[in-house]
Amino acid sequence: MNATPGTSYHYLIGxxxxxxxxxxxAVWIxxxxHNLIAGVHDHHxxxxxxxxYYAYYVDSDVQYWVHATVYLSLRDDKIRGPYQKRDTCFRIHGNAERWYFDETDCGGGVPQVDQYILVDFLNFKNFPESVNSDAIQPTLNSECFDCQLDESDLNEINHNEENNIE
Structure with missing residues (x-):
């Protein structure tokens, strides 16, 4: 990609x-x-x-390194880089005893960007604000993001919303 003067690009880290x-x-950039610009140090x-698939985005001007670690592993953390002004993709595989963090081709067998779970949108300069962003009122019905609700739970949630009960 040829950079146009005054234009900022953002690159994918998949x-x-x-x-x-x-x-x-844990994977972070x-x-x-050594400032954290994307990802988190917490294990998941x-x-x-x-x-x-996870995706991170960085500014085109940022030189960055990608770090990976596996919980309970005796192996050293993996650090890849430096990278700048290009997409980079990786595959973390193996187990806690023997794991690998390999750079892969971002084309071909790698999923399209819309198949990645967007993890971070950090270091974006002049990123446009959402249209009508002041009208958006997020509602959180549950702090459980990976749980199952039965019909009685859903009925209770709907009843509480109708009666403005928190």
Whole structure:
């Protein structure tokens, strides 16, 4: 991609998570000064069963390194980079005893960007505000993002909303 002067581009960092079942990992991106620019240091399930692909975005001007670690592993963290002004994709696979963090081709077998779970939109300069963003009033009915509700739970939620009960 040829950069037009004064134009800012944003690049994809895609991670295909294929660790053994229930294995936890953390993937994050740091700049040259070791500042966190995307991702988190917290471990989460990375077995690819629920959401196998994660996506992070960075500014075109940022030089960055991609870090990965696996929970309860005795192996060293993996650090890849530096990268700048290009998409990068990775595959984390194996198990806690023996895991790998390989750079992969972002084309071909890698899912399209819309198949990734968007994790971070950090370091975007002049990112446009949503139209009518002041009219959006998010409602959180449950703090459980991975739970099952039965019909009585749903009826109770609907009843509470109708009567403005929190």
């Amino acid at each position: 991670v295909d998570r294929e660790l053994a079942e229930y294995t936890e990992c 740091e700049d040259i000064n 399930i990375c077995d690819g069963q629920k959401h196998p």
